[in-house]
Amino acid sequence: MTYTHNDRLIIGGALPVNEKLPLETVDLIRSKYFCERREVGIVCVLKVKA
Numbered sequence: 724m725t726y727t728h729n730d731r732l733i734i735g736g737a738l739p740v741n742e743k744l745p746l747e748t749v750d751l752i753r754s755k756y757f758c759e760r761r762e763v764g765i766v767c768v769l770k771v772k773a
Contacts, residue, residue, distance in 0.1 A: 726751055733761075
């Protein structure tokens with residue numbers, strides 16, 4: 724994940740296949756949990772075989 728100070732935006736990517744994907748906090752955002760003072764938007768991009 725990347726945190727931008729200008730927009731206070733966190734952008735990341737993941738490819739979970741067989742395991743759960745925890746969304747944990749880091750010291751940089753200074754919160755008890757990840758969504759304490761922010762919202763989450765999720766975009767799912769699928770590659771379909773033709």
